[in-house]
Amino acid sequence: AQSVTQLGSHVSVSEGALVLLRCNYSSSVPPYLFWYVQYPNQGLQLLLKYTSAATLVKGINGFEAEFKKSETSFHLTKPSAHMSDAAEYFCAVTPGALNFGKGTSLLVTP
Amino acid sequence: DTEVTQTPKHLVMGMTNKKSLKCEQHMGHRAMYWYKQKAKKPPELMFVYSYEKLSINESVPSRFSPECPNSSLLNLHLHALQPEDSALYLCASSHRFEGPGANVLTFGAGSRLTVL
Numbered sequence: 297a298q299s300v301t302q303l304g305s306h307v308s309v310s311e312g313a314l315v316l317l318r319c320n321y322s323s324s325v326p327p328y329l330f331w332y333v334q335y336p337n338q339g340l341q342l343l344l345k346y347t348s349a350a351t352l353v354k355g356i357n358g359f360e361a362e363f364k365k366s367e368t369s370f371h372l373t374k375p376s377a378h379m380s381d382a383a384e385y386f387c388a389v390t391p392g393a394l395n396f397g398k399g400t401s402l403l404v405t406p
Numbered sequence: 407d408t409e410v411t412q413t414p415k416h417l418v419m420g421m422t423n424k425k426s427l428k429c430e431q432h433m434g435h436r437a438m439y440w441y442k443q444k445a446k447k448p449p450e451l452m453f454v455y456s457y458e459k460l461s462i463n464e465s466v467p468s469r470f471s472p473e474c475p476n477s478s479l480l481n482l483h484l485h486a487l488q489p490e491d492s493a494l495y496l497c498a499s500s501h502r503f504e505g506p507g508a509n510v511l512t513f514g515a516g517s518r519l520t521v522l
Contacts (some may be wrong), residue, residue, distance in 0.1 A: 324419040328508035339410075339496055339513040340449070365420055390509045393439060393462065396448035 298323040298389040300370075302397035310405050315359075315374040317400045319387030322372045327389050329370045331361055332396075334384045343385075348368060355383065357381070412497050418520045427517045428479060429480040429497030437503035438480040439511065440472060441496040449496055455480060456503040458460035475511075481507045494518050 303318040327362050328347055332340040344355025351363045361372045370387065382404045387397040410431045419425050429438065437456050441449035454462035455474040458478075463472075467468040471483040480497055495518075 330508075330510075332513075337518075338411075339515040341497075341513070342510065345508055345510060392503065392509065393454055394449075394509075394511055399446075399448050401446075403481050 297394070297395075298325075298327055298391070299395055300329070300389050302382050302385075302387050304400055305398065306340075306401045306403065308403040308405060309377045311379055312376050313382065315377045315402065317370070317372040317387075317402065319361075319370045319372065319397060320368050321370060321389055321393050323389065324378040325391070328391060329361075329363065330388045330390075330394065331355065331359070331370075331372050332388060333357075333387045334386065334399075335385075340386065342366045343372070357387075379404050409458070410497055410499055412495075412514035412517050414517060415515065416518050416520075418522065419484065419487065421489075422440065423487075424483070424485045424515075425496075426484065427482040427495055427497075427519070429482075429499075430432060430478055431499040431512070433472065433499065434477075434501050435499035435501055438474060439500075439502045440480070440482055443494040443496055443516070447511055449476055450466060453482075454503055467502040479485050484519070489518075489521050490519045492519055 299319045331343040346363045353362045359374045364365045365399045388394040440452040453472045458474045468500040473481040494516045496516045497514045499510045
């Protein structure tokens with residue numbers, strides 16, 4: 297079975313600082329990995345996905361993630377945080393229905 | 407049209423009421439999903455429909471009854487719910503449930519349910 301673990305339930309960064317949200321996966325088969333973002337009182341929006349085409353994946357809103365098989369990781373980064381990035385971020389894995397990590401709440405301070 | 411539309415956005419019901427949540431997509435997707443999300447928690451899978459047939463029921467209590475009338479519509483019928491069922495209910499769809507390649511889910515905005 298496939299699963300993901302998100303390290304850190306809360307991450308706080310200053311506006312303009314690097315954002316790093318951590319996700320490690322466990323899978324017996326090559327996984328498909330996703331990052332979703334959820335703003336307060338809204339549904340989930342796809343940020344980016346890894347489908348084995350390229351290890352460095354660029355997504356929306358300036359986010360990117362790198363698939364590292366040797367580390368079983370798929371960490372999400374953004375070079376410069378913006379106040380509007382404050383949200384809940386979920387890493388997820390398929391095949392089949394999505395299995396989500398527990399989520400990381402990102403706080404951006406002025 | 408690249409959206410999943412859920413109605414109502416908010417629903418308050420008593421424990422003896424019968425109500426329904428509705429979900430609609432016009433992207434030609436053949437897989438549809440219901441997830442339940444409690445506050446500060448990740449979404450939990452409830453049901454999966456593939457080509458209008460129920461493929462997965464994650465041991466959901468029978469007071470939740472899903473229905474897929476056609477490939478564009480997904481309903482969740484609610485009856486005799488408990489206060490602990492209060493949550494955000496998310497609908498999602500994807501091109502297909504099984505098969506090669508990544509299964510990318512598109513989510514609706516959710517229906518926030520409060521059971522009194």
